[in-house]
Amino acid sequence: MGTVIVDVMPKQEILDPQGQAVAGALARLGLGRFTDVRQGKRFTLTVEEEVTEEVLAAAREAAETLLSNPVIEDVVSVRAQQDVDSVRAAEDAR
Amino acid sequence: MGTVIVDVMPKQEILDPQGQAVAGALARLGLGRFTDVRQGKRFTLTVEEEVTEEVLAAAREAAETLLSNPVIEDVVSVRAQQDVDSVRAAEDAR
């Protein structure tokens, strides 16, 4: 079994009212150092098999066609969970 | 200037209607290999400074108090963008 992670963010040039609302709230909470906030989506897609190139290709297709709206959003990344994890572990070990 | 990325996902035991709807739609699109889909949130927080440990600590506080609701969500990760990027570059180079 494997998992693919897809990250989608509003395009930089597009108004992001959600991120704006969060930024305002952070400022009120004394966390105003975060001057800009953008809110996107993160999907985890589970497959019964290993995450192969083919699975990633299917995930990419899902990301472009369904998980994001190309008019206002960008697919930021499509990765296998195991890669993300191993990389993090490596990083944390540093 | 730096960016922190915060990932928040619905808890495993909590119903995720959005993820479910996506899974259903993927199946209709012939991408039914993805048997389970969960939809969470991804935030990018911009700071004027470098992303130091202190900035990360503030981001963690933001993640725990505002960006997630512990009843239904987990903070999956709080990372500096530069780390994510470098790690990805390393990975892609493999």
Place this chain on the structure above:
Amino acid sequence: MSTTQPTAYRTDTVTDAQGSPDVVQPWADLGLKEDEYARIREILDRRPTSAELAMYSVMWSEHCSYKSSKVHLRQFGEKTTEAMREHLLVGIGENAGVVDIGDGWAVTFKIESHNHPSYVEPYQGAATGVGGIVRDIMSMGARPIAVMDPLRFGALDHPDTARVLPGVVAGIGGYGNCLGLPNIGGEVVFDACYQGNPLVNALSVGSMRVEDIHLAKASGAGNLVILFGAKTGGDGIGGVSVLASETFDDEGPSKRPAVQVGDPFAEKVLIECCLDLYAAGVVDGIQDLGGAGLSCATSELASNGDGGMRVQLDTVPLRDASLRPEEILMSESQERMMAVVEPGRLEEFMAIATRWDVEATVIGEVTDGTNLEVYWGEDLIVDVPPRSVAHDGPVYERPLARPEYLDDLQADDTGSLERPVDGDGIRDALLAVLAHPNMADPSWITRQYDRYVRGNTAQAMPDDAGVVRVDEETGRGVALSTDCNGRFTKLDPYAGAQLALAEAYRNVAVAGARPLAVSDCLNFGSPEDPGVMWQFSQAVTGLADGCVELGIPVTGGNVSFYNQTGDVAIHPTPVVSVLGVLDDVADRNRSGWDAERQALFLLGT
């Protein structure tokens, strides 16, 4: 985000324009015709600066100038008699018409289209359509109290309808629900002719005390011009990129968004902020920012006023610091308003804005000159007579021709259709009619709209007219309906427009209201097609004549042309809305019956 640096790149100034008359300008790419460009040069007695060119091109577009429709729309004013004007407080020409409903109450209502944006990005297109019409209502001094949404889609079973419809409905609901405006009615019609051109029309109605009516005019030299609400971003300025090529620095522009994204929360706060500003009496003139953004707001305010206006463009708060002056002038960023305020009231104004957390910036002032002057830093980049931009745009007498297909179409009447001859046949025919998507229960759509918020909704879905209370003490309120049958209008545009009017009028009347006023949204194909133009002129004439017959005036509306794919236009679709008054909404009549054994009567012929 870093702040704007106004002098970091070269801007085309008035002095430049005077010194370089022969510079080749991209007027054609901006949609101007050769003679229009020549007229601009004549008005200014020099070539326009690139900022002026941007302003004229957008303000003289079909959408803003009504250049093809003006000659026909005149009938609405000309045919309105004194008697019809009895309840009219503000007529055609302002942001929205205002009618007197008695007891010192006034209501304003208007219907507008957001067709093309909703086809491109259904959710945001429809959402910002609602946002735009609501700002029109706010700019009259009113509190918006309800919305309606007449919709037309392609065939129900067409895959693209499955893309467009859910997004449109969610967008209308998402924006309207979040604004706290009850949705009290609308239409849902499916017809293949709308496949590539769905119609998303949005109506809003608002109420105010008669003495609180506000107008879009900038008067009184020294008065301040304040921009408030959302920051300005690069929304809706795709077209001006041709201008940018000469001024962009090496790095080039950051990307410009293809669509506008609405922020209903920002608009809700803006509504409350405006109402507090009106109540405090600190606003002399007010204008919403919609199509053509600052170009439109500044030139219209100045044109309606008695002097000139000076604007310091680099003070406009930006969401995207890479915006050039031409782009800032044209940006269609949502949720913004512009007010004219006496300097002595500035502090009060700012205090109210702060209370609502609404950003407000003084960007200019009213002058005793004659021109609209826009500065970028020290540079004068616009110096124009505002009327020439806002009101004296080109007017076309487009050729008209009755379409040749019409005779055949009209001749092909129902006589040749097979008729059911027995009970089963009639039953099948009836079921087929009832099962048609255009007749079926639309509650799968309307249940996504809040009809209860504000607690004044006396009637909404499934009644023929929406009814909302205006005055809680007396129960005084209004009834509204929108209607149109595009198929009928295609057969006979003159009678079709009258049919739409008559149906809306009847719907309001049967609710128990006295019909008072009309607003319309005229959705047609290309005005450059003489057949379409003929349909348009027939429909407008039919509507104007119908209004005379019924004794109620058209108070405003909107024209949407170019609803066509290739050379195939949509059915002519003049959506007509009628507003009526009830002394007490408790006396309304609902559609349907509420007890057994009531008798049914059929009235009319």
Place this chain on the structure above:
Amino acid sequence: MRVGVVTFPGSLDDHDAQRAVRLAGGEPVALWHADADLHGVDAVVLPGGFSYGDYLRCGAIARFAPVMDLLVPAAEGGLPVLGICNGFQVLCESHLLPGALVRNDHQQFVCRDQRLRIERADTAWTRDYGQGQEIVVALKNGEGGYVADEATLDELEGEGRVVARYLEVNPNGSFRDIAGVSNARGNVVGLMPHPEHAVEPGFGPSLDGLGFFTSVLHQVVNA
């Protein structure tokens, strides 16, 4: 009796809640989110709407408003508080009530006349209803699905803290058809449907909602 109604930026049904208080015979007092003062009110309603646009999670940002700094301890001290729709979400985000509200299972905003059963008629806000009484009030929400873990749900059921349950149709996928819950003491109630839209003849589906507002007046009088 003075009943405060808090207005957050983006509150929509605040005037409706005030009207309901008035029709019930109370005196509505407008409370402002940024004003850290409860102005001596005897009870508080957190109204429906989209506070701060509900952009992050419904009620998540409102919870940090200055007025909440006072309201949370006051509620813990016994002040009657009713959260309607967005107000319910604020109460959950503030941890005055357990659980959370998530997007409707069918993904759409829904506005309908909803039948409910009053499951607990001895809270500050429901004592004018009969135990098990069925009522019809307006319901309108996009994120009204009540969720909590099994242990919490069992605890709520066990302690009789489910205040109202959906009948006929579960409009949003709420666990165990829960439409409203209370805290252990019964002074804090969160409700997804809108009783304030069922208090006036001719507006809204019934007059069934008035009981919430009369209940608190009686409770306060008797207290």
